[in-house]
Structures are given as C-alpha cells and as structure tokens.
Amino acid sequence: MAxxxxxxxxxxxxxxxxxxxxxxxxAFISGGARGLGAETARMMAACGASVVIGDILDEAGKxxxxxxxxxxxxxxxxxxxxxxxxxxxxxxKAGVDKFGGLDVLVNNAGIFFMKSTxxxxxxxxRRMVSVNLDGVFLGTKTALPHLKARAxxxxxxxAIINLSSIAGIIGIANFTAYHMSKGGVRIYTKACAMEFxxxxxxxxxxxPGLIETDMAKQVVKEMSPTxxxxxxxxxxxxxxxxxxRIGEPKDIANGVVFLASDDSAFMTGSELxxxxxxxxx
Amino acid sequence: xxxxDGKVAIISGAARGLGAQTAKVLAAGGAxxxxxxxxxxxxxxxxxxxxxxxxxVHLDVTDEDSWKAAVKFTAEKFGGLHILVNNAGIFRMQSTxxxxxxxxRQMIAVNLDGVFLGTKSALPVMKECAAKDPVGCSIVNLSxxxxxxxxxRAAPYCMSKGGVRIYTKACAMEFxxxxxxxxxxxPGLIDTDMGRxxxxxxxxxxxxxxxxxxxxxxxxxxxxxxxGVAMDIANGIAFLASDDAAFMTGSELxxxxxxxxx
Numbered sequence: 001m002a003x004x005x006x007x008x009x010x011x012x013x014x015x016x017x018x019x020x021x022x023x024x025x026x027a028f029i030s031g032g033a034r035g036l037g038a039e040t041a042r043m044m045a046a047c048g049a050s051v052v053i054g055d056i057l058d059e060a061g062k063x064x065x066x067x068x069x070x071x072x073x074x075x076x077x078x079x080x081x082x083x084x085x086x087x088x089x090x091x092x093k094a095g096v097d098k099f100g101g102l103d104v105l106v107n108n109a110g111i112f113f114m115k116s117t118x119x120x121x122x123x124x125x126r127r128m129v130s131v132n133l134d135g136v137f138l139g140t141k142t143a144l145p146h147l148k149a150r151a152x153x154x155x156x157x158x159a160i161i162n163l164s165s166i167a168g169i170i171g172i173a174n175f176t177a178y179h180m181s182k183g184g185v186r187i188y189t190k191a192c193a194m195e196f197x198x199x200x201x202x203x204x205x206x207x208p209g210l211i212e213t214d215m216a217k218q219v220v221k222e223m224s225p226t227x228x229x230x231x232x233x234x235x236x237x238x239x240x241x242x243x244x245r246i247g248e249p250k251d252i253a254n255g256v257v258f259l260a261s262d263d264s265a266f267m268t269g270s271e272l273x274x275x276x277x278x279x280x281x
Numbered sequence: 282x283x284x285x286d287g288k289v290a291i292i293s294g295a296a297r298g299l300g301a302q303t304a305k306v307l308a309a310g311g312a313x314x315x316x317x318x319x320x321x322x323x324x325x326x327x328x329x330x331x332x333x334x335x336x337x338v339h340l341d342v343t344d345e346d347s348w349k350a351a352v353k354f355t356a357e358k359f360g361g362l363h364i365l366v367n368n369a370g371i372f373r374m375q376s377t378x379x380x381x382x383x384x385x386r387q388m389i390a391v392n393l394d395g396v397f398l399g400t401k402s403a404l405p406v407m408k409e410c411a412a413k414d415p416v417g418c419s420i421v422n423l424s425x426x427x428x429x430x431x432x433x434r435a436a437p438y439c440m441s442k443g444g445v446r447i448y449t450k451a452c453a454m455e456f457x458x459x460x461x462x463x464x465x466x467x468p469g470l471i472d473t474d475m476g477r478x479x480x481x482x483x484x485x486x487x488x489x490x491x492x493x494x495x496x497x498x499x500x501x502x503x504x505x506x507x508x509g510v511a512m513d514i515a516n517g518i519a520f521l522a523s524d525d526a527a528f529m530t531g532s533e534l535x536x537x538x539x540x541x542x543x
Contacts, residue, residue: 189542190543193539193542194539194542194543197504197505202505209528242454242531243462243530248528251527251529252528254526255525255526258520263516263517263520264516266469266505266509266514266537267513267535267536268504268505268538269504269541269543270534270535270536270542271535272532273532274529274532275528275529275532276529277450277453279531280450280454280532281531
C-alpha cells in the first residue's frame with residue numbers, strides 16, 4: 001500500500017528511512033540528458049532506482065548523471081544514438097554491466113519539426129521515422145531480453161514507457177510528420193502490451209501537452225513567424241491548455257514514475273494523458 | 282513527504298471494495314478521509330479500521346439533501362474538502378430487451394445522478410479550498426472499461442459509465458478556472474464484492490462450475506492474465522488525487538490489464 005507514497009517516512013521500528021516506489025529497480029532512459037528525460041532520471045533516482053541515461057548529447061548527459069550521483073543517487077551516462085541498432089546494444093550492455101539488469105525502459109528520445117506536407121521532403125519524413133519510431137522499436141527490441149529476464153523474477157514484472165504526445169491523439173496543421181510518429185508510438189505501445197503480457201512486461205504510453213523544455217522552446221521558435229511573435233505563440237499554447245499554464249517537466253516525470261512503478265501493476269496498453277485538459281475539449 | 286498530506290477527501294461508496302481500499306490508501310498518504318455510504322455497518326467498520334483520520338457519514342448518493350449533509354459533515358469535521366471520489370455505483374447484467382424503464386432510471390439515479398449531485402454539492406467547498414491550495418483540488422470519477430467499449434448484456438451500465446466519462450471532461454473544462462482538476466478512472470474487472478457479483482450474474486444459475494467457468498473467462502479477457510485487485514485501482518485514484526497529477530485534467534486513467542488495448 002505504501003509504495004505509492006514515496007519518500008514517506010516509514011515506521012521508525014523498521015529502521016528504513018524512506019519507502020521508495022522504485023527501490024531496487026534499474027531504469028534505462030533514452031534522451032535522458034536534458035528536458036523530460038533528465039527530470040525523469042532525477043525523479044526515478046530520488047525514488048530509489050538506478051538510472052542509465054542514454055543520449056547523443058555527451059556533455060549534458062554526463063552532467064545530469066553526475067548531478068544525480070552527487071545527490072546520493074545511482075546513475076550512469078552512456079552514449080546512445082537511438083537510430084542505430086549497434087548503439088542501442090552497446091548502451092544497454094553498459095547499463096546491464098554496471099547495475100546487473102534492466103527493469104524499466106523509457107523510450108523518451110524524440111525530435112520535433114514543423115513542416116507542411118508541401119514543404120516536407122521524403123528525407124525529412126524519414127528522419128522523423130528514424131528517431132521517433134525506429135528509436136522506439138530498437139530500444140524495445142534491445143532491452144527485451146533483459147526486461148524478460150528480470151520480469152520472470154520480479155514480484156510484479158517489468159515496464160516499458162513510451163513517450164507519445166497529445167500529437168499522437170489529435171492533429172495540428174503543419175506538424176504532420178510529428179503526428180505520424182507519435183500516433184505510431186501510441187498504437188505500437190498497445191501491440192507491444194499484448195505481445196509482452198505473457199512475459200510480465202507492461203507497456204504504456206504517456207501523452208504530454210506542451211512542456212517547458214528545450215524542445216518546447218524550439219516549437220515556439222518554429223511557430224513564431226506564422227503567429228507574429230514568440231509571445232503570441234506562448235499565449236496561444238497557454239490558452240490551449242484549459243488548466244491555464246504550460247506543463248513543467250516534473251508533471252511528466254511524475255507520470256512516468258507512476259507507470260514505471262508497481263503502483264500501476266494492472267495497467268498495460270494504456271495512455272496516460274498529461275495535457276492540462278487540451279484533448280478533453 | 283506524503284502526497285496528500287493535509288488534504289481532506291470524501292469517497293462515496295467507501296464502506297467496502299474499491300472505495301474502502303481508496304480510503305485506506307489516501308489515509309496512509311496523510312489525508313483525512315470521510316467514508317460515505319448507504320451501508321452504515323460496514324462503513325463504520327472501515328472508518329474504525331483506519332482510525333482517527335477517518336470518519337463515516339451516511340450517504341444516499343441519489344438524494345441531494347443526503348449529499349449536502351455529507352459534505353457539510355466533512356467540512357465541519359476536517360475543516361475543508363480537497364478530494365472528491367465519486368465511487369458509488371451499481372451494476373446489472375441486463376440486455377436492452379430485459380431492461381425496464383424503471384431499471385434504466387435506477388441505473389441513472391445511482392451512477393449518474395450520484396456523480397452530478399456529489400460534484401454539485403462538493404463544488405462550493407472545493408472552490409474555496411482550491412483558492413487557498415498551492416496546486417488546487419481534485420475530483421476523481423469512477424467510470425469503467427464499460428465507459429470506453431460496449432459489452433453485451435450491459436447496455437444500461439455502459440450508458441452510465443460512458444456518461445461519467447464525458448461528464449468528467451466537461452467538468453474539467455468548467456472547473457479549470459477554479460483550479461479543480463477532474464479525471465476519470467476506468468477499471469477492468471476487479472476482484473471485489475461487486476466484481477464477484479458481475480461474475481455471478483454472467484454465470485447465471487448453475488452452481489460453482491458455471492461460476493468458475495465465468496471467472497476463468499473474465500481472467501482470460503484481461504491480457505495481463507489476472508483480475509485486478511482493489512489496490513490496483515486505489516493506487517490510480519491516489520495518483521489522480523495527488524499533486525503528482527497536477528497537470529492532468531479531463532483525462533482517463535485506464536487500469537484494465539490491457540482489456541481495451543486489444
């Protein structure tokens with residue numbers, strides 16, 4: 001029961017300082033150097049997990065891992081290009097060698113660009129596919145043997161969390177390639193949930209609205225010319241979220257931790273929509 | 282640091298099953314909980330099990346005066362109201378042909394009127410509390426997988442749970458300016474008194490063999506290979522109720538072991 005209430009002081013008689021809901025779990029987070037991935041890594045480490053940060057951004061990734069370690073957490077940075085199968089194999093191996101296995105995979109790495117169908121080349125389209133879809137497939141395929149092995153021994157099993165988006169649920173003009181990729185992640189998640197249920201691996205997707213990260217700054221910048229100014233874009237986004245604000249990285253990290261923890265033991269193939277009400281309108 | 286420390290919750294239908302488990306999880310997380318139910322004996326017992334952070338109040342969810350009294354009791358007893366869990370509900374295995382207008386209206390009275398009256402009665406106090414709270418307040422409505430997909434011979438139940446699903450989204454829009462988040466949760470079949478009753482109604486008369494066959498069929502309906510337990514749902518409700526879900530409103534938390542992902 002208490003698992004959900006992480007960092008809750010336990011009964012003193014047990015001698016435990018905290019009840020952490022990811023104690024003993026080992027998590028791999030792609031794109032964990034910054035933004036949502038970094039916040040997820042920090043949160044998971046604070047909840048007792050050992051975290052492996054895979055990213056193409058070596059310096060930022062090393063800094064994030066070092067920050068977690070300096071705060072008393074367990075973290076490892078490893079270089080990862082999510083579009084390359086060899087890179088995935090090396091990164092997962094580095095994490096498994098360091099921490100002894102893998103319980104949780106967060107397929108977080110992703111790219112965004114704004115282009116109309118008329119302006120988009122096949123090369124643009126394929127770049128979106130290679131990062132946002134190949135990256136999820138390769139991560140899943142590479143992590144699977146390790147997740148299976150740990151799930152067979154864990155009381156509840158293993159978990160995969162895929163970062164989709166509200167763009168995987170609804171359409172917005174001129175984001176078509178991004179929508180294609182996130183819609184693909186949404187339903188790929190459900191299919192994997194069916195395929196991996198016998199292995200006791202749960203697979204769920206999370207669907208953020210706009211979150212204050214570097215990627216959000218890029219979204220604002222790319223939309224700015226058509227809307228007149230950065231502020232006009234930001235105002236539009238604030239108003240698009242009925243809750244009246246843009247999300248913070250911790251809003252998503254909390255959701256990923258919930259899906260990764262045993263608190264969501266009966267959830268698989270589900271969509272956690274964390275969008276301040278955007279898609280409920 | 283407890284995720285619902287200092288918050289006050291009222292849970293309809295909390296004498297037993299999902300509601301009782303939710304009350305226990307919220308209390309363990311630092312909340313004060315009011316167990317509201319039509320079942321006085323079990324409700325008082327559940328409150329006693331939890332201890333000083335819980336209280337029981339009689340509630341008939343179909344009755345507006347009863348709701349008003351329960352909310353008043355909560356605000357007076359614990360000094361506010363931050364979390365409303367509209368959990369009380371009934372199920373009946375009935376096809377359209379088997380359903381009378383009276384049956385249909387009874388389903389509406391409990392599963393829809395109950396949610397409306399709970400929301401309306403709690404709203405004034407929740408608005409006040411939300412204005413003072415760093416994150417705001419939260420309403421969690423119990424829908425079901427039957428609010429997402431159709432099931433044969435349960436049309437009135439599906440109607441009610443589909444209604445709860447979209448009523449939730451409309452309330453999320455309406456209450457966003459008040460800083461009250463509203464989300465729904467969608468359980469699969471959960472091994473509670475109500476879940477076992479669903480299995481018994483599916484099995485029909487015919488003894489334990491038929492009942493066991495129906496139970497096996499329900500287990501295999503869930504790709505995850507088991508029925509849910511009350512804790513699976515209570516953890517989800519606690520997540521939605523807590524500030525961890527501060528950016529979630531109008532969303533559906535589907536906790537169904539993969540049933541609707543197929």
